[in-house]
Amino acid sequence: xxxxxxxxxxxxxxxxxxxxxxxxxxxxxxxxxxxxxxxxxxxxxxxxxxxxxxxxxxxxxxxxxxxxxxxxxxxxxxxxxxxxxxxxxxxxxxxxxxxxxxxxxxxxxxxxxxxx
Amino acid sequence: xxxxxxxxxxxxxxxxxxxxxxxxxxxxxxxxxxxxxxxxxxxxxxxxxxxxxxxxxxxxxxxxxxxxxxxxxxxxxxxxxxxxxxxxxxxxxxxxxxxxxxxxxxxxxxxx
Numbered sequence: 001x002x003x004x005x006x007x008x009x010x011x012x013x014x015x016x017x018x019x020x021x022x023x024x025x026x027x028x029x030x031x032x033x034x035x036x037x038x039x040x041x042x043x044x045x046x047x048x049x050x051x052x053x054x055x056x057x058x059x060x061x062x063x064x065x066x067x068x069x070x071x072x073x074x075x076x077x078x079x080x081x082x083x084x085x086x087x088x089x090x091x092x093x094x095x096x097x098x099x100x101x102x103x104x105x106x107x108x109x110x111x112x113x114x115x116x
Numbered sequence: 117x118x119x120x121x122x123x124x125x126x127x128x129x130x131x132x133x134x135x136x137x138x139x140x141x142x143x144x145x146x147x148x149x150x151x152x153x154x155x156x157x158x159x160x161x162x163x164x165x166x167x168x169x170x171x172x173x174x175x176x177x178x179x180x181x182x183x184x185x186x187x188x189x190x191x192x193x194x195x196x197x198x199x200x201x202x203x204x205x206x207x208x209x210x211x212x213x214x215x216x217x218x219x220x221x222x223x224x225x226x227x228x
Contacts (some may be wrong), residue, residue: 004159033215042206042218043160056213090159094214105216107152107160 002027004093004108012114013081021076021111023091031096032074033105034066037088049074050096078113086115118143118209122219130227135179135194137222139207142188148210149190151181154221155203163205166190177201202226 005024013019025032031050035043045058049068063079072093078085089112092105123138141147148167152160164175171183181192190207204223208216 031214035216035218040221042208042220043216045215045217048213048215056215058215092160092216096214104162104165105214106162109159112157 004091004106006089006091006108006111008111009109010112010114012116015081015083015115017081018077018079019081019113021078021089021091021113023074023076023093023108025072025074025091025093026106029093029095029106030072031094032068032072033092033094034074034076035090035092036060037090037110038084039087043090046076081115083115086113088112118147118211118217120207120209120217120219122205122207122222124222125220126223126225128225128227129197131199132196135192135197135201135224137192137205137207137224139181139190139192139219140188141190141207141209143209145212149181149183150208150210150216151175151179151190151192152206152208152218153203154206160206163192197224197226199226199228 007022033048034046037043048056052068065077067075088110090110091108094105095103119142121140150165151163164173166173166183174180179194204221206221207219
């Protein structure tokens with residue numbers, strides 16, 4: 001059973017650029033959640049994808065967007081990068097029973113994004 | 117609205133001493149509560165969780181936590197600290213939509 005994987009591990013971008021982060025969910029999972037963890041802070045929920053649709057969102061602006069693919073992998077896209085977007089981005093996968101809520105979340109190792 | 121407060125951003129103990137990391141929650145519905153550990157430059161690893169049933173929950177690596185509804189607390193303990201326990205620990209509550217709300221974390225240092 002493969003765990004949650006994320007790519008790339010590290011990334012350096014310039015303010016104003018766009019970035020795409022990728023996540024492969026754990027085998028058997030159908031739901032992906034993304035979190036932003038700024039230095040010295042706890043993770044903050046960005047959004048969640050189930051059945052290829054966004055079904056929950058935290059307090060993040062529209063320039064944070066995502067996709068989920070038929071194989072349940074996911075992308076997080078951030079446009080017009082700002083210095084404050086520098087953080088560790090964590091992906092978590094889980095299994096949602098149809099009509100029920102998501103189960104336990106398993107986290108990937110994260111992508112460290114630095115915006116200069 | 118649900119929230120989590122972790123008391124103490126940094127806790128230091130000696131090897132072999134008791135570890136106590138404090139977490140208080142706010143929730144209008146019966147909470148699902150979690151403790152995660154994060155080692156440097158790594159993701160989050162689940163230590164233990166409380167959903168329903170027994171209020172004393174045992175986790176991995178000798179950690180346990182007790183759900184106390186009257187005190188709205190879910191403190192994490194370990195009888196004897198080991199050097200390998202040095203890490204950051206996060207308490208979290210699960211929202212009905214499924215996402216987690218995390219505390220700000222407590223960094224545990226273990227002195228030899």
